[in-house]
Amino acid sequence: MIDAPDVEELNPPQRTLMGPGPSPVHPRVLKAMSTPLVGHLDPSFVEMMDETQELLRYVFQTDNEWTIPVSGTGSAAMEAAIGNLVEPGDTFLAPTNGYFGDRMAAMARRAGGDVVRVGAPWGEPLDPDDVADACEEFHPDVFGFVHAETSTGVKQPDVPALTEAAHDHGALVVADTVTSIGGVELKVDEWDIDAAYAGPQKCLSCPPGASPLTLNDRAMDKVLGREEPARSWYLDLSLLEGYWGDERAYHHTAPITNVYALREALRLVAEEGIEERWARHREMASALKAGVEAMGLGLNPEDDYWLPSLNAVLVPDGVDDGDVIDYVLEQYDLEIAAGLGDLSGDVFRVGCMGHGARPENVTLVVAALADAFD
């Protein structure tokens, strides 16, 4: 017999989460998560599924019928989008300007795609002319880009110019909106994005576990017309249609508590109003930006493509980023994060997301950083 381990009752520290995600969860979402379960095929849950889909269409600003929460984290929604849209032998055009563009490329390769790249340095957005040139050269079947690069704090401006360049060359467009949804202007239909995936744990302030995904008819036609099934059974959208479509038949047991949470988080967005929420993120992040700039610290991206939900603050010369991150965690129970990849050691990543985008949190970040540099 193996002895039962003596593990104490759960008692995590109370952190203020101002890193790249997860963000602080709204109390109403936590309350929704402690609501008793119903079955995943219960008529009441089916109604909640419909409501969640309707709310998701609102935050994505889309009429796409095919709008669902994928069971799993943002990477599951990402792999559902890429793994279904990319068929073996397809050419996938992926960006080089951040960590998550690389992940898109890796997933497309696993789906059997040939990956080609369109370049921009880490910390800069893609240039639509470069996308047009790459489409001319490579004739991709699918083009992916990251709307809000969490690794660099860059917001891709002028998305319609990117989608137009890709569509002119017959490519479908898939957008990573993990760090923009619910916090930064995002208009899936108006911008002509064919598929977008997101995560709930950033500007929606919901725990990870059920991740938004939307596809338009053009994208779904490709998915449903595939010659061979998607490589992942779990994420095969043609099978998931049975559960999230009209039939509502068993495919897998939905993470009921996560759907409750997402529904409540989305209700909060609807109550606030999507445009008001984008404005709040901009205002709070502007205050944060002003505060760190007043300390003599700069932000890495230029103002034209600054991403309010993720602020890449430059680490001053001679400062060890890890020491500062440890100091604010120990002294202030405040979580901020280090840079990734090409920006590792060069920036702090300070989130301003969802329920975290409030004056008291901004004040805490500025005060804690000022103290750490003192």
Ligand code: PLP
């Ligand atoms: N894409 C972006 C831009 C992200 O920031 C993240 C996570 O931080 C992901 C994809 C992957 O999401 P997850 O970590 O929830 O799987």
